[in-house]
Amino acid sequence: MKSPRNRRVFVVGYGVATPLGMTFEKTWDRAIRGECGFRRVTRCDVDSPCNVVGEIPDWDPLALDFTDKKEVHNWNAAFVILTMAICKEALQHAGLEMNAETAPRTACLIGSSLNGLDAYREAVFSLAERGPNKVSPFLLPNLCANLPSGKAGMLLGFTGPNFSPQGACASGNHAIGLGARMIRDGDCDFVLAGGVDTAILPEIIHGFANINATIKVTPKDRAWENPQAASRPFSLDRRGFVLSEGGGVLVLAADEMVKANGLSPRAEVLGMGCTSDACHFTRPNFQTIVRAIHEAIDDAGLHPGNIQYINAHGTSTPKGDAEEIACLREVFGENLERIPVSSNKSQLGHTLGASAAIEAALTIEGMRRRTILPTVNHIPDPALDGVDLVPNQARRMSYDLALSNAFGFGGTNCCIIFRGV
Numbered sequence: 001m002k003s004p005r006n007r008r009v010f011v012v013g014y015g016v017a018t019p020l021g022m023t024f025e026k027t028w029d030r031a032i033r034g035e036c037g038f039r040r041v042t043r044c045d046v047d048s049p050c051n052v053v054g055e056i057p058d059w060d061p062l063a064l065d066f067t068d069k070k071e072v073h074n075w076n077a078a079f080v081i082l083t084m085a086i087c088k089e090a091l092q093h094a095g096l097e098m099n100a101e102t103a104p105r106t107a108c109l110i111g112s113s114l115n116g117l118d119a120y121r122e123a124v125f126s127l128a129e130r131g132p133n134k135v136s137p138f139l140l141p142n143l144c145a146n147l148p149s150g151k152a153g154m155l156l157g158f159t160g161p162n163f164s165p166q167g168a169c170a171s172g173n174h175a176i177g178l179g180a181r182m183i184r185d186g187d188c189d190f191v192l193a194g195g196v197d198t199a200i201l202p203e204i205i206h207g208f209a210n211i212n213a214t215i216k217v218t219p220k221d222r223a224w225e226n227p228q229a230a231s232r233p234f235s236l237d238r239r240g241f242v243l244s245e246g247g248g249v250l251v252l253a254a255d256e257m258v259k260a261n262g263l264s265p266r267a268e269v270l271g272m273g274c275t276s277d278a279c280h281f282t283r284p285n286f287q288t289i290v291r292a293i294h295e296a297i298d299d300a301g302l303h304p305g306n307i308q309y310i311n312a313h314g315t316s317t318p319k320g321d322a323e324e325i326a327c328l329r330e331v332f333g334e335n336l337e338r339i340p341v342s343s344n345k346s347q348l349g350h351t352l353g354a355s356a357a358i359e360a361a362l363t364i365e366g367m368r369r370r371t372i373l374p375t376v377n378h379i380p381d382p383a384l385d386g387v388d389l390v391p392n393q394a395r396r397m398s399y400d401l402a403l404s405n406a407f408g409f410g411g412t413n414c415c416i417i418f419r420g421v
Contacts (some may be wrong), residue, residue: 005186008255009179010265010421012244013094014361015086018246018348019054023089027348027358028365031373032394036228036347038242043200049216050209052223052230053200054244054349056082066155073136075151077116078198079247083148086154086247087192091156094251095263096190098157102261102410105189108149108160109179110170110249114199115354116142120262121201147358148196160188168408169313169350171195172248172357173416177272179252189257194357196247208243211282213317214241232377233314233343233348234321234389241315244349247356267364270401270417271300277411284320289413291328294417297331304332307339307417310397311363314343315350315406324405325384340397342375342390356406360416363402367420370398 015023019037020030030037039052043355061072061081066088075081087108096102103361119142126134141147145164153162161182167174179191208214215230216239217223223230231242258265273295277285297304313324328336344359351358371394378391400420407413 002186003039004184007184007186009183009269010253010255010258011250011267011269011364012096012253012263012265012348013090013251014249014364015089015093016246016248016358016361017056017082018351018358019056019085019244020348022056022058024361026091028362031347031362032371034374034376034393036231036376038227038230038349039203040227041200044202046202046205047219048206048209050214052215052217052242053228053322054242054351055200056245064322066387075142076122076136077119077142079112079196080142080148080151082198082247083110083196084152086249087152087156090192090249090251091208096251096261102157102190105160106192107160107179107182107188108153108158108162109165109175109189109191110149111165111167111175111195111353112145112167113171115145115195115202117204118201119143121203126207130360147276161263166293166412167412167414169352170406170408170412170414171353171402172355172360173406173414174274176250176269176357176360176416177274177414180269180272183252183254189254191252192249193252194247194249195353197352198245198356199352200245201241205243213240214243215316229377231316231346233316233346233375234325234381234384235310235377236379236381238316238318238321239318241345244347244351245349246348246358247354248361250357250360265421266368268419268421270419271296273299273415275413277413279411284407285411286323286327289407290330292413292415293327293331293403293405294364294402296417302401302417305335306401307332307403310339310341311341311359311402312341313405314345314375316345322383325387335405337386337388340372340388340390340395342372348375356404356414360404360418363404364418367399367402367418370396384421
């Protein structure tokens with residue numbers, strides 16, 4: 001194998017679709033105002049108090065300029081066309097043109113937690129109600145994890161490495177970290193890296209409800225009258241996460257390719273740390289999370305005292321949030337008191353495999369705009385005293401080194417360090 005080229009890797013653009021908006025610009029504009037994207041589910045019928053979710057507003061695949069009725073009918077796993085739309089936005093945001101030089105050197109790594117379960121659900125119904133000949137011939141491709149990025153390549157023209165990092169709710173960070181290392185080593189010059197999940201389905205909603213992961217909104221809960229208050233990471237009354245749909249894609253570029261292609265660097269991918277818990281399929285493991293954070297900081301050539309902001313995994317579960325703060329206290333010690341820590345999931349909910357990529361884009365834009373997005377819906381928890389959780393309002397602050405945490409089912413952890421430029 002060739003020796004690694006040890007190139008620096010920069011983020012040059014991004015695209016997202018979230019419960020706050022179908023584009024990055026719409027998402028940021030609402031996030032900076034402290035708004036949330038939650039409502040009672042409209043995508044399907046459910047009989048559960050876990051019926052507050054985050055849905056992408058005005059999501060209509062037929063409204064996109066590259067689809068038609070046949071395309072939408074055949075590719076009925078929503079994460080396929082959504083990925084295509086977000087990759088297109090990300091390349092446009094970066095200003096990166098696909099041509100004879102760039103296309104073969106552009107990879108696409110898009111992760112997902114649950115893949116095309118909506119297409120599978122429709123196939124099960126067709127089989128039971130209409131017979132075996134009515135099962136879509138597109139079912140199997142709709143279930144393939146790499147198909148969304150493959151379809152994005154068909155739309156946009158890139159022909160470099162293409163696969164799907166499957167790291168549950170840490171998939172987005174895995175994609176960013178692996179993509180950065182592929183560029184560093186010379187495997188490609190550009191990478192579209194991120195994650196997409198469209199999991200607002202009855203079976204998924206009830207499944208999360210039955211393992212007590214998502215918030216049950218009862219008449220005594222403050223979200224009963226105001227669904228916007230359902231997600232409240234690190235808050236005294238946190239009771240589970242809000243299930244959301246969405247996607248995020250970052251465009252990564254090798255240092256010498258930024259200037260050569262007239263691109264604008266927005267941040268540098270500085271370090272990655274990955275571990276597995278070998279402990280429990282949902283409960284976090286203190287030791288291995290601490291190690292993942294330390295490994296990311298070490299990979300970046302930094303020490304804990306250098307970190308200026310932490311974008312927390314912060315899902316709004318009682319045990320998960322407390323354990324993450326305990327891990328941060330172990331890594332940063334007394335310095336944690338001076339490091340702002342906030343959770344974008346307070347505004348977006350948990351978009352599963354998409355969450356880390358969306359949060360990375362928001363972190364980078366925050367560094368560029370000298371702004372930290374808040375942890376909204378926050379009521380102080382005495383057990384978490386001494387941690388600056390940026391409660392309820394965005395904060396003006398200059399910062400250049402940020403840690404972004406992501407942890408997933410199965411005990412997978414991936415942490416990324418970004419440096420502003």
